[in-house]
Structure formats: structure tokens, C-alpha cells
Amino acid sequence: MSLETLIPSLILFPWLGSILVWAMHDRNEKRIHMTASVVSIICALVSIQLTFQIGNQKIVYYTFGAALGELSFSADAMGVILVLIANVIGSLAVIFSMDYMQGERNLSRYYAMILLFIGAMSGLVLTANIFIMFFFWEVTALCSYQLISFYNDDPNAVRGGLKALLMTQFGGVGLLFAALMIFNQVHSFDLNVFAEAAVNVDIEQGVLALIGFSLIIAAAAKSSQFPFFTWLPDAMEAPTPVSALIHAATMVNAGIYLLSRFFPAFAAVPAWKETMIWVGLIGILLTSILAITTYDLKRVLAYSTVSQLGYMFVAIGSGSVLAGQFHLLSHAIFKALLFLAAGAVIHACGTRDMRSMGGFFKRTPFVSTSFLIGALALTGIPILNGFWSKELILESVHKESSTLVLILMLISVGLTAIYTLRCFKMVFMGKNDYAHLHPSPPAMKTVLGILSIGALTSWIAISWFSESLKQTLPYHAIESLNVTEMAHHIFSDPITCFALGITTIGFLIAWLLPKKEFPESLLKLSANSFGFDSITSGVVQSIIASAERIRCIQTGILNWNIFGLMVGLLGVLIILFMGR
Amino acid sequence: MISKIIIFGIVGLMGIGIYCLMITRNLPKVIVALQVLIKGAMIAIIYAGDISGNMDLAQSMALTIIVADTIVAVIGLALAIQAREKTGSSKIQSISNLKK
Numbered sequence: 290m291s292l293e294t295l296i297p298s299l300i301l302f303p304w305l306g307s308i309l310v311w312a313m314h315d316r317n318e319k320r321i322h323m324t325a326s327v328v329s330i331i332c333a334l335v336s337i338q339l340t341f342q343i344g345n346q347k348i349v350y351y352t353f354g355a356a357l358g359e360l361s362f363s364a365d366a367m368g369v370i371l372v373l374i375a376n377v378i379g380s381l382a383v384i385f386s387m388d389y390m391q392g393e394r395n396l397s398r399y400y401a402m403i404l405l406f407i408g409a410m411s412g413l414v415l416t417a418n419i420f421i422m423f424f425f426w427e428v429t430a431l432c433s434y435q436l437i438s439f440y441n442d443d444p445n446a447v448r449g450g451l452k453a454l455l456m457t458q459f460g461g462v463g464l465l466f467a468a469l470m471i472f473n474q475v476h477s478f479d480l481n482v483f484a485e486a487a488v489n490v491d492i493e494q495g496v497l498a499l500i501g502f503s504l505i506i507a508a509a510a511k512s513s514q515f516p517f518f519t520w521l522p523d524a525m526e527a528p529t530p531v532s533a534l535i536h537a538a539t540m541v542n543a544g545i546y547l548l549s550r551f552f553p554a555f556a557a558v559p560a561w562k563e564t565m566i567w568v569g570l571i572g573i574l575l576t577s578i579l580a581i582t583t584y585d586l587k588r589v590l591a592y593s594t595v596s597q598l599g600y601m602f603v604a605i606g607s608g609s610v611l612a613g614q615f616h617l618l619s620h621a622i623f624k625a626l627l628f629l630a631a632g633a634v635i636h637a638c639g640t641r642d643m644r645s646m647g648g649f650f651k652r653t654p655f656v657s658t659s660f661l662i663g664a665l666a667l668t669g670i671p672i673l674n675g676f677w678s679k680e681l682i683l684e685s686v687h688k689e690s691s692t693l694v695l696i697l698m699l700i701s702v703g704l705t706a707i708y709t710l711r712c713f714k715m716v717f718m719g720k721n722d723y724a725h726l727h728p729s730p731p732a733m734k735t736v737l738g739i740l741s742i743g744a745l746t747s748w749i750a751i752s753w754f755s756e757s758l759k760q761t762l763p764y765h766a767i768e769s770l771n772v773t774e775m776a777h778h779i780f781s782d783p784i785t786c787f788a789l790g791i792t793t794i795g796f797l798i799a800w801l802l803p804k805k806e807f808p809e810s811l812l813k814l815s816a817n818s819f820g821f822d823s824i825t826s827g828v829v830q831s832i833i834a835s836a837e838r839i840r841c842i843q844t845g846i847l848n849w850n851i852f853g854l855m856v857g858l859l860g861v862l863i864i865l866f867m868g869r
Numbered sequence: 870m871i872s873k874i875i876i877f878g879i880v881g882l883m884g885i886g887i888y889c890l891m892i893t894r895n896l897p898k899v900i901v902a903l904q905v906l907i908k909g910a911m912i913a914i915i916y917a918g919d920i921s922g923n924m925d926l927a928q929s930m931a932l933t934i935i936v937a938d939t940i941v942a943v944i945g946l947a948l949a950i951q952a953r954e955k956t957g958s959s960k961i962q963s964i965s966n967l968k969k
Contacts, residue, residue, distance in 0.1 A: 847899065847961050851890040 292349050295339050296362045296415055299372060303332050303408035311401035318396060322387045325400035329380035332407060336369075336376035343369050343757045348417055348481065361479055363417035366757035367614065371546055374621045375410040375539045379403065381736045382534040385629050388730040389530055389636055399439060403534065406432035410539050414546055419468040420478040426464055426511070429540050430457045436535060437527040449523035456520040456825070460510030460544065463503040470500045480550070487554035488764055494558070501555035504547060505564055512544030512598045515572035519818045519825055521595055522579075525587040525641075529632030532587060537594050537628050538621040545601045545617055549610045553764035562606045566690060569602025570697055575819060577704035581711060582807055582815035586631050586641050589712045593667060594624055596701065600682050603698065609685035611755055611767050616678035618754070622747055623666035623675050626740035630660035633733050634716060637726045643712065644806075647721035656729055657717045659737040664713050666744045668706045668792055677748040680779040680788065687784045695784070702788050706795025711802060751775050875916050882909030895959050896949040900942055907938045 290298070306328030313321050343366050351360045383403060390396060406429055413425035431454075438450030472478055474496060475486045486492055508514070513521035524536050535541075548565065555561045573596045580592035597620045604613035633656040634649060635641055650657040666675035679702075686695050729737075752771040759767040770778070779785050806812075817823060844850075886906025893899055911934050918927020949959060956963040 845965060848891050848894070851887065855887060855891075 290335075290338060292339075292342050292364055293351075295335060295342065296349055296364065297351070299332065299335055299339065299376070299411040299415070300408045302335070303328060303404040303411075306332075307401040307404035307408070310397050310404060313397050315395065315397050318392075321396045321400060322390075325383050325404060326380070326387060328404055329376070329383040329407065332411075333376045333380040336373045336411070339364065339369055340373055344760045360421060361417040361481075362415045363480070364415065365761035366754075367546065367549060367762060368414040369757075370614070370618060370754070371414040371539070371542065372411045374542070374618065375407055375414075378538045378621060378625045379407040379410075379534055381625070381739060382530040382629070384732050385533075385632070385736045386528070386530045388732045389632055390528060393528075395439070399436070399528070402432045402435045402439075403531070406436070406535060406540070410543075413543060417480045418478045419464075419471055419480055419483070422480075423461070423464050423468050426543065427461055429535075429543065430454060430461065430511075433457070433524070433535050433540055436531040437524045439528055439531070440526065443526065445523075446526035449520075449526040452825070453520040453524045455829070456517050457510050459517060460507040463505075463507030463510065464547070467500045467503045467507065470496065470503070474500075484551075484554055484764055497555065498558045498561065501551070501558045501561045502564070504551055504555070505561070505568065508544030508548045508602075509568055510544070511547070512541050512602075513595050514544070514599060514602060515568050515575065516821060516824075518572050518576060518595045519821050522588045522591040522818070525585070525591050529587070529628055529635060532591070533625045533628035533632065536591065537624040541594060541598060542617050542621065545598060545605070545613060548602070548605050549613055549765075552605060552610050553766075556608070562608065564606075566603050566606035566694055569599035569606065570694060570701075572596065572602070573599035573701045574697065574704070577701055577708060579815055579818060580708035581704065582811055584643050584715075584812075586635065586643050586646070586712065586716060587628075588641075589643075589708060590624070590627055590631060593627075593705070593708065594620075596705065597624065597667070599701075600679065600698075603690075603694070604682040604685060607682075607685045607689040607694075609681065609689070610762075610765050611758060611770070612678065612681035612685050614758065615751065615754060616675075616682055618750075619666065619674035619678040619744075619747060622740060622743040623663045623673070626659060626737065626744055627663035627667065629733070629740065630656050630663060630737055633729045633737065634660070636733070637729065639727075643715040645721075646716045647719040648717075649721075650717040652726055653729060655734055656737065659741045660717065661713065662741045662744050664709045668709050668795075669702065669788065670792070671789075672745075672748070674744055674746075674748040677751070677775060677779065680782075680785050681775070683784045683788055684778060684782050687782060699784075699787055699791050703791040703795035703798075706792040707799045707802075710796050710799035714799065748772075748775075872916075872920075875912065879909050879913045879916065882906070882912070885909075894961055896945070896952065896961055896964070897959060899961065900945040900949070903945070904938070904942060907934065907941075910934070911938075 306324070310321055310325050310328075313324070315321070342364055349362045349364065351362070353360060383400070386399070386403075390399060393399070409425045409428035409432065413422055413429060416422050416425065434450045434454040436450075437453050438447045440446045468478060471483050474492050475482050477483070487497060510517045521536060521541070525532055527536065576592040576595040576599070580589045580596070583589055583592065597616070601613040601616050601620075604610075604616060634646070634653070637649075637653060637656075638646060640646070662673065666673035669676045669679040683695075683698060683702075686698050749772060752769075755767060755770045758765070759769045807815075814820070842853075882905055886902050886904075886909060889902030890899060890906065893902060911931050914930050914934070915927050918924045918930075948964065952964045952967070953959050955967065
């Protein structure tokens, strides 16, 4: 298939599948499972075929009449790799759901939303038009909201979904503002036109800074970074395969993708990179501590997702887009593995509270080993994929950033080791007297096996990965690396030894951590995300209160509404007249 | 001279439409006022297309307006008939009262 056919099929095929599944209306559960799986597997195969097209032809144009103009899609390595992640992990999540969601109600809605999400995610990363990107960006947010609130008779799920939708809207507004500013400057929504204008310094520095910082807000909200990080832990009310796909492997990466994509345009903007580093770093430290003090298995993983996305922010801020993108790939694999393994555990024992778990290693060795592989990749133990990408980030921080940033990053490495081992110890070690555990069915085991192999071996692709990025992204100045060079880079840097040493200390601390519960006050503070939840609720409450106050102007009488319209129109005309 | 007549026509039609919308409380009259207003706006769009040399776009927009305008009129009149049958009155407030 040619690129002109592959790109629209990656967006439209899952959307057609979504309509088809939706139309099935829960009539035949088995048929819904099968249809969704077949559609997602075909999408994964098409996305694999797309990887062979990297570099063949960079931009594809489609014309849809005069009103929409030309829609441009770009098949460069950055987008294609994310398409691959979205479709392959998407298909694995759907296969996993065949067992996990068995017997659930509203399955057609569940799968329809997942397929809609997969298509939108492909569109988001393949388009070269920032306005179309905004459209797909919003569709992913809508799917995320729908899936978090999937169990809509649970008030927590509905609350979590609304919170995610509202907080990611900050990101939507940031992106829309940036898109309109870009159009105002270069009279085009095309990313390539903008990149060229920005690199050639055709845009005023002040305006460029405004666009750059609004994109940081967009990325921080979407990728659940400081100060917007509180929505992701609450999004854990979603079914676990959704958490693995949307809230670990794909949608939350959209922010990282946005910043990586625009990096060359804003690299010279003063304080842009530093802001990114500190946004990432504060998020890493806060959420690492929160992960240590929580007892909900999925929340621990959610906090660790925020912290790993923070690593990518720091990597891009330190100028290493390659390290950021490589960690994105590694993280997508090992975090999907961790979430799905956690899902298998939750499926087996029916609770998310780690205090009532334990002793799973003997009872479910396959799931436990898969979780262990994911956990070791998360802590950065050689030779798993997390080790290589994390060390590349630390190396770039060592070279490009201040010593303070490096020290804080190393502390965060230790904190990661503490919360990961604490979690593993509580869930898989020790004893527990479960009379009956639901066994893990074959589909779950197959998915966990594939992802475990991915976590063990994906780093071998560094040569292809860096070469494709280098070839297709001329403005990003990406260094080409092969496995030997990467190993040389990492092992010749003393930071690697420091990081491994600190990880070992972290493991020791976690091992020696007393079994007794944390004080009530600390748990309360942690549940409130160190007061950030109160700030969010305060903002929402004040908006509701002000809306209550101004609702008196909504009389519902048509004549007054027309009068209001006329006053508004006059206001616009006056502003236009003053601007002339 | 012709352009002045057209502009007066546009302003006149839109002015009458807006004025009627502001003062009338009778649903069929509101729909008539809306029609007058929309016709003024349509002439404005066609005239704008003429003076900017972009007649194709103006024509397609005018056609879109005709379709939308007809739908608004049809639904509005259907509502008016239903409201009159249910409440015996054509006032807009009577439709609002239906929800109570």
C-alpha cells in the first residue's frame, strides 16, 4: 500500500470499526470482542507496514474542496513511531480486554471508544496541520473522559472522568491559542511552514515565546505534569486495559510529542527549555513521594507514569529529543506491561488495595514475572529497555543542565527504586490466604508475554530508531547511535554508576521499610496530592459560584437575548473600528 | 447609485428584522422577523462577493443560508402550530411554560 492509502486507513478504519462495534448494541458479547480484536489487529499490522515507509516521502496532501483547503499529513519517524505504539499496544489492550472485560455491560460502548481513540491518536501524530491536530487532540480527550467514566454508576469514576476532561481542556485551550497565533504569524496552519519561519527568525521573539509557553501549558495538561498532575491518578477508575493504553502508553505521550515536534522552533527562546526542565522535575519529585505513600496499586503506577513523563520533559529541556523519544518508546512498553500485569492481579483478587494483597509470586508466577520485568525496566536495571533510555536522559542532563538538576534527577532515581520495590513487596511477596484466585486466562498471558519480550529487547532498535529520526527530522539535529555506541556513551559516563548505586540504595531502603502503615496525617496529605487537589477544587468551586451569580442575566426571554446579541455585535464592531 | 440602494436595502431589511425580533412576542411574527433579517444578511453576502470578486464563494454561502433558513422556518412554524394546539396561544412564553 502507498503512503496515500496507509495514512487515511489508519484513521478511518478504526473509526469505521468503532461505528460497527457501537451498532452491535451488546447483543452478542463474543462477536463484539472478536470484531474489536480483528479491527485493532489489522490496524496494528497496517501501522507496522507504515514503519517501512519512513523517509520515502515526507508529506502527503489531501484536498477536500475549497472550504477546508489542503490537509497535510507527514509520515516522519516521530509520528510513525507513536502510531506504531498506539496501534500495537492498542491491539494488545483490546486482546487483553477479551478476558478482562468478559461479562461486563456496555461492551459495545467500551470498544467503540477504544477504537475511536486509536484512530484519533494516529491522526493526531500524523497530521502536519496544527488545526487538525487540535481536532484530534480534543477527540482523544473525549474518548479518555468516556472511558474513565465507563462505570458510570460509580460516582468516583464520573468525577475522575470530568476532572480529566476539565484539566486537559487547559491543554486544549493552550494548543488552540498556539494554533491561532501561528496562523496569525505565518498565515498557514502547516507545521512545516511555521518551523521554517521560526528557524529562519521570521517571527518576532516575543510572539514566539508566547506560542512556546502556551504549548508547554498544552503539553503539561495533556501529559499530566506539574501543576496539572492530579487528574491522572483519579483517571485510574477506568478499566485497567484503558489505563494501560490511554493513560500510560499513548494519550499522555501526546504532550511529549508536541514539545519534541516543536523543539527546534523554540530552542532559542529564553527560559523555554529551563521551564520545561523544572516543570518535569517538580512533577517527578512530588509524584515519586506520593507513589511511596499510597496503597492503591493503580495509583502507584499512575504516579510513576507522571514521574516518567517528567523524565521526558527534562530530556527535551536538556536538548536531547532522541533520549526523550527513546524513553517514550521504552516507557510505553514497560508501563503497559506493568498496568496489564496489575490488571491481571486485580482481576485475580478483586481489589486494588495493596494492603490486602501479598504472596502472589507463588500463586501466579507468570503474571508476577511479567510485573517484575516491567518493574526492573522502570527502575532502570540493565539490560532492560528502561535502563538505556533513562541513562541516555541522565547523560544529556549531565552534559547540558546544571548540577542541581542532575542531583535532583539522581534523587528521583532512588525514589523510583523505593516505590517500585515497596509495591512489588506488598503485592507479590509475603503471605496471604486467598481461598480462591481467578486464574489468568490465555489471552492475558499472551499479551503479558509479548510486552515482556518488548521490555527486554526494544532497546536493540536504537540504531533504526535514531537513524530514522535523523533522516526525517532535519531541524532537530538528532545524533545517530547504534547499540555499541550507545553502550559506550552510557558506560563511559560516571553518572551511570551513580544512578545504579542510588537505585541499589533505594532498593535497600524499600526492603528495610517497616511494614506498619504510614501516619494518618501523611496518608491524608498524600490523598490530597499535597494540597494540589484542594487548589483544583477551589478553582472549580469559584467558577461554579461565579456562574451562579451571573446566571441572573439569563432571562430566557427572546427579546432580551436579541438585545444582548446586538450589544455584543456593536462591541465587536467598535473593537474592529478601533483596530483600523 | 445602485450600490447605495443595495446598502440601504440591506440595512433596512436587517434593521426591520432586528427591531421586530426585539419587540415581538408572537412566535409566527418572530419567524417572519427572522426571515426578513436573514434575507438582508443574504443580500449583504452576495453584495460582498460581488465587490470582492469572489462570487463563487458568495453563491455557495447564499445557498447554504437558504437551506439553513428553510429548516429554521419549518421547525419554527411546526413548533408554533404545536404550541398553539397545546396551549391555545402563539406567545413565546407559552412554549417556555410547556416545560413546567
